[in-house]
Amino acid sequence: MLGNLFKKREINPIKHLSFESYLKTFVDIDSEPPKESITVKQKLNQIFSNSFDFSERSFHLPNNRPVYICYFSALISQPQLEESVIKPLLHHFDHVTTSENLGSIITVTKYERVTDWNMAVQSVLDGNILVHIDQLDPVIVFLAEKLDRSPNDPTTEYQVYGAKFSFIEDSRKNVGVMRQFIKDPRLKSKGYDVGVVSNTQVAVLYLEQYCEPKVIQHLDQLIKSYKKEHLLTIGQLTKYISKHPNSIFPQATMSERPDLVAYSLIQGKVVIFLDNSTFCAITPVTLMDLLETSEDHFFLVRWNLLFIRILRISSLFIGTILPALYVALVAFQPELIPTTLTISVAQSRVQIPLPATAEAILMMFALDVLVEASIRLPSFVGQTIGIVGGLVIGTAAVEAGIVSHTMVIVIAFTAIALFTTPSWEFVSSWRIIRYLLVGVSTLLGLYGLTLAVGFLIVHLCKLDSFDKPYMYPLAPFDKYELKRFFLPLR
Known part of the structure; x- marks a missing residue:
């Protein structure tokens, strides 16, 4: 029974x-x-x-x-x-x-x-x-009248300079917007109806003689082979065309800014628009592409651009490794910390019942919860909840003796540093890696952290986006392209 x-x-x-x-x-x-x-x-x-x-x-x-x-x-x-x-x-x-x-x-x-x-x-x-x-x-x-709206300010990609309007939910009109930026007959577009049920219109935009023909041919085959019942979001199509869908790193980036898309087209990339989506997908991309914004090219002084890009790379490195480095040094190799700083850290942890690993994971998890909650809440309360929640939780946790002052500083600086990266999808990937690095540092200390970072670099070097190396121009090394990234030609 x-x-x-x-x-x-x-x-x-x-x-x-x-x-x-x-x-x-x-x-x-x-x-x-x-x-x-x-x-x-x-x-x-x-x-x-x-x-x-x-x-x-x-x-x-x-x-x-x-x-x-x-x-x-x-x-x-x-x-x-x-x-x-x-x-x-x-x-x-x-x-x-x-x-x-x-x-x-x-x-x-x-x-x-x-x-x-x-x-x-x-x-x-x-x-x-x-x-x-x-x-x-x-x-x-043919008297179809699509339900659309006027372009508004970008809601996710804020910039000081650049165009003050974003794409709308009509792929044809978005292609028309790009023709205002690039008035050239070499700007080509292809249209598809994808999805057995949804029959969603997809537009592929590229600049002939700038984009490699094999990328267009491969993308054309992939989109035509899409046989699922529906295609409702740009993310569905991006995951389908990605060569490494199980990788933690995105092989395409999304944008709602026409000026960034125009710059990407001139770089030889392909842009994919989708009906009912205000974002487009840009591919192929490299790690360096995900650190760029269209605003970078508005700087009048090239040294400002050099400083900003070095700052972003440093912030990405710090925002990913700092919590794991703190756990490795405090729990395994405290002798590597300067004596004065060791005394200060030890004093802040005297009354703390939790190990350094539990402290780090608890605070990172609380931070990610606050970020997610501030996104989902209405705009008029989201920022308030994020600021007040961070202050209240951080202060209360320190006063209750659950976490130390040093850990609060480490996690706060980690959060601020990581959000200097322009791509939200890219930031989300590094947030997950941060937890993995803390876990490895808990087991093997500084040796485990070094080993994990090495495996991460190997994975990045192995990854590609439409056969374009993900770590280019670092691997394979191209000193001229690397110089152009930090100090572009006049």
């Missing part, structure tokens, strides 16, 4: 039909729709049943010829439908003899005759209008 009670139940997976398989249950998708408008109306009502936003218009021309129009109400411009389609049909009905001469009647620049049911259904789903005059072939009138 108990065996039957705890027996694992078999769950039958739900089998989803593809878009074309679903349509085949109603019509022959490769056949032409009939010329009888009443038949077309019946079939479309079956296909789009239980859809309250599916709208239809049926009326007769003055010569008693039936007309059937269908569309999704939220995806078209209703005034344009009246002015550009319905009124011209009613006023010039006597000129309607074939589907081809509709262009001389309706005041819409683009329309197309329907060749099969698949085209008819897909076009309506894209936000266009199907117009069917009885005994003529149905036509698709």
Whole structure:
């Protein structure tokens, strides 16, 4: 009896039909729709049943010829439908003899005759209008009106200089924004419809003669091979095209700033836009690329750029290794700490019941919780919670004797240093590595920390993004490119 009670139940997976398989249950998708408008109306009502936003218009021309129009109400411009389609049909009905001469009647620049049911259904789903005059072939009138908004200030990539607007959720308009930055016929774009169910529009942008052709060919093959049911976020596609999806480091970066994207295109990179996403993906990237911002090129004094980039690299190194180094020195090699500092650290830890490792993990975890909470909370309380929470938790933990003053200083400086890195995805990777380094330092001390950093460097040297070495220009070493990174040419 108990065996039957705890027996694992078999769950039958739900089998989803593809878009074309679903349509085949109603019509022959490769056949032409009939010329009888009443038949077309019946079939479309079956296909789009239980859809309250599916709208239809049926009326007769003055010569008693039936007309059937269908569309999704939220995806078209209703005034344009009246002015550009319905009124011209009613006023010039006597000129309607074939589907081809509709262009001389309706005041819409683009329309197309329907060749099969698949085209008819897909076009309506894209936000266009199907117009069917009885005994003529149905036509698709392109009057789609996408729900978009005006560009706003970037919300995640704050900069002193640079453009003060970001991308929107329309991939076509985002490509248009980039054509304002780079007015060159070599700026090429490719379009894809990806996802069996979502049918999401993807745009790939690159600069010919700057980007390597093999990167475009490989990316084209990857996107065309995407056979999943849906594609809703840029992250889904980025993970799919990454050569090393299990690596802790991102092989692409995301941005919402047009000026950064323009600079990336000039560097020979590929930019991927996605409908319904304000961020684009930039690939291939290197570790040095993830430390750059478009603002760097606004500096009038090149030595300022040198200082900023050295500061970012130093901060990345400190923000990752400092907690593990503290644990290794305090727990295993205190003799390596200067005598005066050793006495100060020992005095601050006299009443602390926790070992240095538990201190470090507790404070890092509290810091990450505060960061995540401040992101998820509404903007008008998020910053307050982050500041107040940090002060209250840090002060209370020290006064309660749970952590030492030195550990609070180490963790606070670690947090500030790591957030000088421009890429949030890159920062998140180093936050995870920070925990791993603390764990290794707990087991093997300074030797373990050195060994872990060595393995980390080996992994970074082995990694690549679309066959471009991740550590370039450090490995392979290129002194000219390295000099350009720190002191770019005038």
